[in-house]
Amino acid sequence: MPTKHDFDKPALARLAFWAANMSLVSNMSWPGFRYTKPEAARMADLAEAVAPGAFVRFLLINAVVFIALAGVVVVGFMVPILMALYPNPADLQPLPFVLLLATTALLAIGVGLPISMRVAAWASANDAMRAKLSGRPGDAELAAKVAHQIWRMTVIMCGLLVPGVLLWIAYDIQGGPIITLLKWLAVGLMGASMAHAVLTRGKR
Numbered sequence: 001m002p003t004k005h006d007f008d009k010p011a012l013a014r015l016a017f018w019a020a021n022m023s024l025v026s027n028m029s030w031p032g033f034r035y036t037k038p039e040a041a042r043m044a045d046l047a048e049a050v051a052p053g054a055f056v057r058f059l060l061i062n063a064v065v066f067i068a069l070a071g072v073v074v075v076g077f078m079v080p081i082l083m084a085l086y087p088n089p090a091d092l093q094p095l096p097f098v099l100l101l102a103t104t105a106l107l108a109i110g111v112g113l114p115i116s117m118r119v120a121a122w123a124s125a126n127d128a129m130r131a132k133l134s135g136r137p138g139d140a141e142l143a144a145k146v147a148h149q150i151w152r153m154t155v156i157m158c159g160l161l162v163p164g165v166l167l168w169i170a171y172d173i174q175g176g177p178i179i180t181l182l183k184w185l186a187v188g189l190m191g192a193s194m195a196h197a198v199l200t201r202g203k204r
Contacts, residue, residue, distance in 0.1 A: 074104060
């Protein structure tokens, strides 16, 4: 986690990309990610340094790296534990499975997302962008707040996952069509968000 002593240009670039992402929310007051007026003003300044092309590149690289890391967690953590606990899949119990699933999601998001954001910011920020970035007092604290917000929301989501999936199993909800619809909605929302980001930032 950044501190006053080790906050550097790479960390400032990551904060700038996050600020560009949050700039899509007009009032900087998204549930779970609220900022004071000075913090919102600083993030708006940082977002100005992010070109539209660099922002889209950041989103794409972040998505690819995160999916790859999530796959590693599933294959290297979840699957071996399931095979050790339940050599016979027919013996699988709902509660242990859901708890393991939530733990896997916690690792994938809580650890994988910060790593993927670091890689994406490093690969997307060029010299011109870095030249526009200049640290100010409070940047390290703002970056630490963002990291805390991401971790907090991850814990909340993974906590809600356990009772949610258990209820899903208990009531034998057939989720095929629902999951398919959610996938397409997610793809559509991501595409619309990226298009909006490019058009909006291109006009600045």
